[in-house]
Amino acid sequence: MWSMIMRFIPSWSVLLQGGFIIGFPILLTRAMSWIRISDGRLGTRTRKASGRKGGGVPAGIQNGAEKDQTHLKNRDQGDEASDQSQAVPGMVYSGRFAEDLQLFKNISDDMADINLRELRIGSLQLRAVLFFVDGLTDKDGMDRNILKPLMNAVRPFEGMNTAPEPQALKDIIVHQIVLVSEIEYTRDPVKSLEKVLFGSVVLLVDGMAEVLILGTPKGRTRVGEEPVSEALLRGPRIGFNETLSDNTAMLRRQGQNTELAMISFTVGKRIQKELVLTYIRDIANEELVAEVKRRIRTIDVDDVQESGFVEQLIEDNFLSPFQQIQNTERPDRVMAALLEGRVAILLDGTPFVLIMPVTFGMLLQSPEDYYDRWYAGSLLRSLRFLAASLSLFAPALYISFISFHPGLIPTRLAISIISSRQGVPFPSLIEALIMEISIEILREAGLRLPKPIGPAMGIVGGLIIGQAAVEAGIVSPILVIVVAVTAISSFSVPMYSAGITMRFLRFLAMFFAATFGLYGVIMFFLLLSSHLLKLKSFGVPYLGMIAPNQIRDWKDFIIRMPLQFLRKRPALIKPKDPRRKG
């Protein structure tokens, strides 16, 4: 009887191991929570702690509760009101100056790039105002041909003491003052807004119910060059530049849309910079927009030097190796993201625009997938997925097969690998580490070198060192192949920052493989998946594409279905208007 019970009592070593099994994760969790607590103490990140949208916005916080955030402009306070004013149908200009001005301000409320210029016309001192978009309008021409004649107009009004009738006034302005060839008239505020966004100048004069649309659009002064970090064979050759107004103008050009909102913030405590949050009003999820706004307000640093600062300060999980905000230099990419219901942040002084929320699939997609026909798009995408997984797991699989399970390799291949490895004095982990680290050094060095020297470095480093290392018997030729394939695969990831994550995780996978073999690789995969499954970017599950709630999100994941089948926006982001209008 006693021995029966004794059989079930675990031995001391088992108890000890059990203690270790619980001790390690508790220590790790403690360490993590300590890091998070100190982050909360030092930073402002914890203010996004509760709620649904990865933090969420408790009701009524937007306008009232954050009075201490003095650095935000007044402009974005009013944007909740704008939706109601938008909805009034059939509104027209009345001819009463103050009302009309307010009307236009209301409908253009969250478009910070629309400028107002108030002036007095000629000797009569009539009140008037010009609306234009910075960066789209020819400012020189406007000054010379519109502002100056209007302000200097004395002769046309000779002998008048009061303002003439609206019709007469219009005739005088058009016929005698303004030096612009294209002129249109309208009483419709929305149409005038459209024209402003198109680059025209709109003139609103006291007493006139019709506004004058003066055509002065011009191209931007500096042409954006093709983005270096995201080259495409097919697609627009234009990239953002360092001027915020140019960039917003570029986005306006991408899509002629009165619903494209641009909300301006000022960030940085000592050196203030302008930051523009942009989204499409009738697509983007309100909760998401509110959450992004709130996080922007929590930014509390001296100087936001680059959009990378914004990215790091507002992302969900700073301990995760994966980027939760995408950066891009391409206006078309930003526009496509906006149309899917995402939001973007532009910062003055950098060509890199941030797109959020990000899902894992986006990191491996390129705009070209949509510009080419769907076969090409789908095949290239699957290729990229294959390449990404290769670059993550190839060295780890090499290590696990060589050191732990040579029996699982096909016999003939195993023989040739073993025979080529005979002279190698290191275990496979050290061997792989030598080659992987040297190729990472090469890559980093090549990046910093001036352009003409870069390729030479590649040849010296890649070819000669690899060849010499094999001949010296330090590494096996098979490994050189594996490392080369890995390196090339990692270049096929369209996002550079995502590539860095892969590089870092590859080393982790190698250590797992070196300790646990194939089992370790599987566990690493599970660990990675667990992390990604739990990770959220602005409340949107990161792996949402791979394991979607609705199968239709798969239509645009690895396979890119023909465009006519992609009739709905990704359901994951919960856009206001789920259908792409056809």
Place this chain on the structure above:
Amino acid sequence: MQAKLKDRITTTEAVIINVNYVLAAGVLTLPRTAVEAAGTSDVWISVILCGLLAMVTGAVIAKLSQRFPGRTFFEYIRFIIGKPLGFLLGISVAAYFLSIASFEMRTVQEITGFYLLEGTPSWAICALFLWVALYLCLGGINAVARMCRLIIPIAWGIFLGVSLLSLEIFDLNNLRPVMAEGVGPVWRALRPTALTFTAGESLLFLVAFMDKPKKVMQVVVGGNAIAMVFYLAAVVLSIGAFSTDGVITRTWPFVDLIRSFDVSYLVFERFESLLLAIWILQIFCTFCIAYYGAALGVSQLLNIKFKHCLYGLLPLIYIVAEIPRSINGLFMMGNEIGNWALIVFGILPLPLLVVAYFRRAGA
């Protein structure tokens, strides 16, 4: 505030969790245990019968859970049979989930130790497995559900491919004659099959998480039907390749089946590494579901924070897993767990449902 019951899963997710819970180590061993009991090749009929039976018991459990929307078994059991008895039954169910988790982990340890890692200490293998599972389960039922969804295309794709390839050595004559010795063998194989094929218990807490609890019958039928196909494929293919005599002599017949053919025209000649890889993924899912269930039970019965339960159960699972001294001990343990499941989940839910009906407990 105990476990987060505000998490919701869709019907599809519930089906997937159910399938993943049923599909586990059993696929690798069922051909042997069933044929040992039956002695003939008719076990595939038992598998089908068992699948149908599991649907019935699953339906009873589902009906029971449906009476208490938004509540797990551990919460509603005391409304049916009173607090002390309910507490005892709840603890025994939680303990059952715990021992299932232990069993699955020990299986991984044995398979890995046997096929993949001969020299590595077994506690290290377990520790890694447990830690990753802990990390996943801390994300709640949604993380577990998504993990199951993520694994399904990989695991099922490879399973299907490997099964098709094994048709090369399949011999239909090994499965004939059908019912040569009458229904006796089919009947005898029913018990070992049922042991591996208990399906309903995950519904005890799954239904509480479903966003549309009305559709729970889909989960029962869909989950069991899909799982049945896998078990059927494993049994039929193994017997077809090895004949009944061959199956009995192999510890893991299905793994051996995959090992026993070479495909020289593909990159890999042998596929057992792939099969083992996906089967570890699959067992990981089952483990996580059982682990989650056990922690949820303890948390709700004893009023402890759910996360603390997850941590606290880790060493317990390990210690229970280490009780069997050998692989035969492990199989005995599996048998005992199966017997226990037959009583608790096969027979008991029906009287519970009747009692609940007459006491008008629940909706």
